Structure formats: structure tokens, C-alpha cells
Amino acid sequence: MADPVTFIGQWLESILAGWGLSSEWISVIMAALGVVVLAAAVLLVDIFLVWVERKVVARFQDRLGPNRLGPFGLFQPIADVIKLLLKEDITPQGADKFVYNLAPILALATVILLWAVIPIAVTVVGSTINVGALYIVAVGAIGTLGIIMAGWASNNKYALLGAFRMVAQMISYEVPMVIAILIPVILAKSMSLADIVQSQSVWYIVLAPIAAVVFLIGAQAELGRAPFDLSEAESEIVAGFHIEYTGMKFGLFYAGELLHALTFGGLFATFFLGGWRGWGAETYPILGIGYFFIKAMFMYWVIMWIKYSFPRVRIDQMLNFCWKFLTPLILTVLSITAILDKLMSGVPYWVYVLVMLFSNLVILYFVYQAVGRYARKERQKVADPEKVKVNFRVRSSTSSQAS
Amino acid sequence: MIPLSWYLIFAAALFCIGLFGVLSRRNAVAILMGVELMLNAVNINLLAFWRYLSFEQMAGQVFAVIVFAVAASEVAVGLALVISVYRRRQSIVADDINLLKY
Amino acid sequence: MMSPLQVIFILVSTITLGAALMVVTTRNMVRAALWLVSTLFGVAILFVLLEAGFFAVAQVIIYIGAIAILMIFAIMLTRRIAHDPGPQIDSTWPIAAVIALGVFSLVVFFIQRWGKAASQVESFPAGFDPLRELGVALVSANQYLIPFEIASILLLAALIGAIIIAWDKK
Numbered sequence: 001m002a003d004p005v006t007f008i009g010q011w012l013e014s015i016l017a018g019w020g021l022s023s024e025w026i027s028v029i030m031a032a033l034g035v036v037v038l039a040a041a042v043l044l045v046d047i048f049l050v051w052v053e054r055k056v057v058a059r060f061q062d063r064l065g066p067n068r069l070g071p072f073g074l075f076q077p078i079a080d081v082i083k084l085l086l087k088e089d090i091t092p093q094g095a096d097k098f099v100y101n102l103a104p105i106l107a108l109a110t111v112i113l114l115w116a117v118i119p120i121a122v123t124v125v126g127s128t129i130n131v132g133a134l135y136i137v138a139v140g141a142i143g144t145l146g147i148i149m150a151g152w153a154s155n156n157k158y159a160l161l162g163a164f165r166m167v168a169q170m171i172s173y174e175v176p177m178v179i180a181i182l183i184p185v186i187l188a189k190s191m192s193l194a195d196i197v198q199s200q201s202v203w204y205i206v207l208a209p210i211a212a213v214v215f216l217i218g219a220q221a222e223l224g225r226a227p228f229d230l231s232e233a234e235s236e237i238v239a240g241f242h243i244e245y246t247g248m249k250f251g252l253f254y255a256g257e258l259l260h261a262l263t264f265g266g267l268f269a270t271f272f273l274g275g276w277r278g279w280g281a282e283t284y285p286i287l288g289i290g291y292f293f294i295k296a297m298f299m300y301w302v303i304m305w306i307k308y309s310f311p312r313v314r315i316d317q318m319l320n321f322c323w324k325f326l327t328p329l330i331l332t333v334l335s336i337t338a339i340l341d342k343l344m345s346g347v348p349y350w351v352y353v354l355v356m357l358f359s360n361l362v363i364l365y366f367v368y369q370a371v372g373r374y375a376r377k378e379r380q381k382v383a384d385p386e387k388v389k390v391n392f393r394v395r396s397s398t399s400s401q402a403s
Numbered sequence: 404m405i406p407l408s409w410y411l412i413f414a415a416a417l418f419c420i421g422l423f424g425v426l427s428r429r430n431a432v433a434i435l436m437g438v439e440l441m442l443n444a445v446n447i448n449l450l451a452f453w454r455y456l457s458f459e460q461m462a463g464q465v466f467a468v469i470v471f472a473v474a475a476s477e478v479a480v481g482l483a484l485v486i487s488v489y490r491r492r493q494s495i496v497a498d499d500i501n502l503l504k505y
Numbered sequence: 506m507m508s509p510l511q512v513i514f515i516l517v518s519t520i521t522l523g524a525a526l527m528v529v530t531t532r533n534m535v536r537a538a539l540w541l542v543s544t545l546f547g548v549a550i551l552f553v554l555l556e557a558g559f560f561a562v563a564q565v566i567i568y569i570g571a572i573a574i575l576m577i578f579a580i581m582l583t584r585r586i587a588h589d590p591g592p593q594i595d596s597t598w599p600i601a602a603v604i605a606l607g608v609f610s611l612v613v614f615f616i617q618r619w620g621k622a623a624s625q626v627e628s629f630p631a632g633f634d635p636l637r638e639l640g641v642a643l644v645s646a647n648q649y650l651i652p653f654e655i656a657s658i659l660l661l662a663a664l665i666g667a668i669i670i671a672w673d674k675k
């Protein structure tokens with residue numbers, strides 16, 4: 001019973017073959033069943049996440065969180081779902097009905113689509129396509145589209161503003177995030193996520209710590225969580241793109257957001273923390289599922305930790321940070337990693353790991369120096385504006401955009 | 404299994420729909436959409452020929468990559484032109500953009 | 506009984522062509538852009554059927570993630586036209602339809618007469634990885650290095666050109 005998923009799959013296949021179906025149709029039916037089972041499992045986890053998120057937020061804010069319904073308030077999400085289902089379902093006047101209803105479905109569906117390529121255990125993986133890393137980027141692009149649709153179809157200024165902000169943010173932060181994904185791809189010499197996990201006898205967070213941090217920042221922006229939650233910014237544009245949504249349609253956006261955070265935790269674990277790898281996971285795949293979810297949950301917790309600890313940045317700060325800092329940094333790391341990888345073909349693996357780690361530390365040192373100098377200059381501008389020549393025209397135009 | 408001709412006929416249909424869009428639409432952005440449909444039809448043909456007739460040679464795939472690059476640059480420049488024209492003339496109907504006639 | 510691949514092909518191609526027809530006939534421009542997205546997605550599925558997974562994914566990233574979103578932005582920036590009450594289709598559309606149908610029937614006629622049109626796929630030999638082959642082909646000096654570099658220069662030129670054209674000089 002070390003590998004129940006494969007066992008059940010083979011059992012079902014033998015039943016279908018007993019009914020006299022051709023092998024092609026059996027594979028189609030099994031694929032469809034796999035999709036249904038995986039999506040259902042992911043959505044079940046999602047219900048549990050509502051409780052996790054509320055409980056963790058409460059702890060960060062020195063509260064207790066839900067604690068009335070069931071042990072530790074575990075049944076709270078069920079009550080939440082019932083509440084959302086019973087709420088009035090409003091479609092605003094002048095909304096494009098079809099697009100308006102399609103947007104929340106797309107928002108949740110794109111998140112579930114990501115799970116198709118994430119290897120949960122050595123044998124439990126939706127699809128081992130050889131372009132898995134690119135697939136993740138592609139699905140993210142469809143997610144952007146869902147947000148535009150929501151913002152446009154709501155026929156509401158705030159919704160459209162939120163959608164524009166979100167799209168600007170997602171498209172910008174996709175660039176450093178994609179390049180950060182390329183670094184594990186170079187190290188593993190494969191774009192398939194299963195191969196990337198297989199080749200991590202040493203976790204890639206050791207070989208590529210900068211890429212890991214950049215990926216985490218990019219994920220935070222892609223999720224639209226603080227400090228990058230400009231798209232919902234309650235105090236500025238009320239709730240952003242989902243302002244007009246009520247009841248379960250809002251629930252779908254909310255579920256999508258929570259699941260997206262866990263999914264990015266899982267992706268981080270896959271790319272940098274060795275995915276399902278752990279003691280005994282090769283022989284007992286069921287252990288691998290456990291390791292994977294422990295790592296994913298830990299990264300989910302880190303994402304929440306950042307979200308509830310940082311204030312929101314301004315939109316010009318956000319875009320500057322991406323284009324003037326993250327993108328050049330990660331491009332440098334990418335080229336250095338690629339060159340070192342080429343130079344070190346044939347050296348023992350521990351030398352390879354140490355050189356990669358050392359190169360990252362050297363880059364980190366220079367980045368620290370540069371950022372420190374920049375911060376001093378910025379502080380001086382505020383402290384003593386007379387001494388520093390400031391281009392006032394540019395500054396006033398950026399601040400008027402931000403307001 | 405699927406014969407090559409299915410892909411070819413599908414691509415021809417897509418190309419002709421795109422052609423219809425380019426010839427009949429008045430909005431410049433819609434014309435660009437028609438061009439995109441036509442480029443997609445070309446890509447299907449390139450990849451179908453690559454898969455069915457000569458998958459050892461990468462020419463079909465390489466050409467598809469180049470079509471992607473051309474499509475992306477065409478849209479970037481095309482939309483920049485559309486926005487620039489809209490700023491000057493407050494219209495993106497192709498018939499109104501007639502200054503070069505005179 | 507048809508094989509599952511054939512069923513998938515017929516379903517996907519019908520939906521894609523329907524969506525493409527909506528792209529060229531819908532009056533609401535944002536809707537037309539969304540129909541364009543569904544068409545492009547259908548084409549991506551056909552790329553998967555052709556065992557060109559890389560192109561399917563690249564299609565979604567480039568066309569849906571970049572081109573379609575750019576178009577939606579352009580439509581929203583020129584919004585007064587998107588709600589244009591006037592006709593979106595030129596008065597000469599019957600001529601356009603005749604030309605399109607003529608081209609289509611001509612192409613189908615030649616496909617019918619062509620000997621190789623009924624050819625079937627051969628499965629890849631063991632150890633053949635098209636993705637790896639494509640990567641090697643794009644950077645080998647005796648294969649397609651120069652077209653590849655020219656494509657990148659084209660992209661750079663388009664990038665600079667787009668910025669200069671759309672620059673608001675005021």
C-alpha cells in the first residue's frame with residue numbers, strides 16, 4: 001500500500017479493459033478521471049485553506065481567529081461557504097453578463113490548471129510534459145486575462161482601475177519571475193518539473209538563493225498580496241476588480257486567491273526545496289505527498305507572513321522596484337549561472353554546488369553595497385533637499401500618477 | 404488517425420476568415436485581429452507539414468518561431484500606430500485615416 | 506467508430522472556427538478580442554495534437570498573454586470607438602466574403618488533388634526529442650542561427666519603434 005494512487009489507477013484500468021473498451025478510449029477516460037480527482041482534491045484542500053488563512057492572520061494580529069465551530073473552529077469554512085451560497089447574487093446594470101459570469105470561473109480554473117504539472121509525489125503527477133516550467137507561465141497569462149475580464153465586465157470605474165493596476169503589476173513581475181524559474185531549469189537541464197525535482201539531490205535554494213528570493217517576490221506580486229496589493233487597495237479603490245461581485249462569485253475569486261497562494265508555495269517547493277524529496281520518498285511515494293504538502297504549507301505560511309507584516313507600496317515604487325532592481329539583478333544572476341554551469345562541466349558535484357553558492361553570495365554582496373548607496377542618497381533627498389539636485393518635474397509627475 | 408488534409412483544410416478556413424476580417428472590418432484594431440488569425444493559420448500549416456512530412460528537419464518549427472516573432476512585433480508597432488492615430492484624429496476607423504491619399 | 510483524437514480534433518476545430526467567425530463579425534470590440542483569445546487557445550490545442558507542446562505553450566504565452574492583452578488595452582484606450590454605434594463592417598463586405606470563399610475553395614480544391622494530403626503521422630523514433638532538436642537548430646551556426654538572430658533584431662526594432670511612435674510628446 002505504499003502507492004495507493006497508482007494502485008487504484010491500475011485497478012480502474014483493468015475494470016475498463018474488462019468492459020471491452022479499446023486502449024485509446026481507456027487512456028482518454030483515465031485522463032478525464034484523473035483531472036476530476038485532482039481538481040476535486042485541490043478544491044477540498046482549498047476549503048481547509050480558508051480556516052488556515054483566517055487562523056494564521058488572527059495569530060499575526062494577536063487575535064484568536066475562528067474558534068467556535070468544531071474543534072479549533074475547523075468547521076468554520078463550511079459555515080462560510082453556506083453563507084456565501086445564500087447571499088444575494090447581484091449583476092450590476094450595464095455589465096456584460098456573459099463575461100461577468102465567466103471571469104470568476106476563469107480566476108479559479110487557472111489556479112487549478114497549475115496543479116496539472118506539479119509533481120506531488122514520484123508517481124503522482126498530472127502530466128509530465130517537457131515544457132512544464134513554461135506551462136506555468138502560460139497559465140499565469142490566462143489568469144491575467146480573467147482579471148481584465150472581471151474589471152471590464154463589471155462596468156465600474158474602481159473595478160477597471162483595479163484591473164489595470166493588477167495587469168500592469170502581473171505583466172511586470174512576470175519578467176523577473178520567469179527568469180528566476182529559468183535558473184533551476186539551467187541547473188536541472190530540463191524544463192519538466194518532474195526532472196527538476198529528480199535532480200535536486202541538493203536543494204536548489206542552496207545553489208540559487210537569489211533566484212529563490214526573486215521568485216518569492218514575484219509570486220507575492222503575482223498573487224496581488226501585500227506589499228503588492230495595489231489592485232484591491234481597500235483605502236484607494238475599495239476592492240479593485242472584484243468590487244461588484246457578491247455571494248459565491250466573490251467566493252470563487254476568494255477561493256482562487258487562497259489556492260493560488262498555496263500553489264505558489266508548492267511551486268517554490270518544487271523549484272527550490274526539492275518538491276516531494278525526503279527520507280524514503282522514492283520507495284514509499286505516499287511519504288512524498290506528505291513532504292510536498294509540508295514544504296508547500298511552510299512556503300504558504302511565509303507568503304502570509306510577508307503579507308501581514310508589510311505596508312502597501314506605491315505604484316511607481318512597485319514598478320521601479322521591478323524594472324530597475326529585480327530585472328537587472330536576476331538577468332545578471334542568470335548569465336553568471338549559465339556561464340558557470342558551462343565552465344564546470346565535469347567537476348565533482350560538491351564543487352559545483354559550492355561555486356554556485358559562492359557566486360550568489362558575491363552578487364549579493366555587490367547588490368547590498370549598491371542598494372545601501374541608493375538608500376543613503378534617497379534619505380539625503382528627504383533630509384536635506386537643498387544640497388541634492390532633484391529633477392522636480394519628474395518627481396511631481398510620478399507623485400500625481402500615484403495619487 | 405487524423406490525415407494531414409484535415410489540418411490543411413482547417414488552416415485554410417481560418418486563413419479565409421481572417422482575410423474576410425481584414426477586408427471587411429472598419430476598426431483598425433479589428434483589422435489587426437484578422438491579420439493575427441491569418442498568421443495563426445500559417446503556423447498551423449508550418450507545424451502540420453513539419454510533423455507529417457519531415458519531422459527530422461527543424462525547418463518547419465524554426466519558421467513557426469519566426470512567425471511568432473513577426474506577429475509580436477507587428478502587433479506592437481501596429482497598436483502603437485493605432486494609438487498615435489487616435490490621439491491626432493480621434494478615430495481609428497480605417498477609412499478616416501486617409502491623409503496619405505493626397 | 507472514430508478514434509478519440511479525431512473526436513477531439515473535430516470538436517476543437519469546430520469551436521475554433523466558430524470563435525474566429527465571431528471575431529470578424531462581433532460589433533463589440535472587447536468581445537471580439539475575447540473571441541480572439543478563444544480562437545488562439547483552440548489553435549494551441551491543435552498544436553498539442555501535432556505533438557508540438559512547446560508551440561502550444563508559446564502560443565498561450567505570446568498570443569494570449571501578450572498580444573491579446575495589448576489589443577484589449579488598445580481597445581480600452583480608444584474606447585469611444587468601441588461603443589461606436591455606426592456599422593463595424595464595411596459596406597463592401599459581400600465582395601470580401603466572395604473573395605474569402607473563393608480563396609478557400611481554391612485552396613481546398615488543390616488540397617484534394619495533392620497526393621500527400623492523406624498522409625498519416627509516423628511516431629517519433631525512440632530518443633527523439635523535438636524540443637532539444639529545435640534548441641540545437643536555433644543556435645547552430647550551420648543551421649538557423651542567423652534567422653534566429655535576425656528575428657531577435659526585428660523584435661528589438663519593433664520595441665524601439667513602438668515606443669517612439671506611441672510616445673506622447675506633449
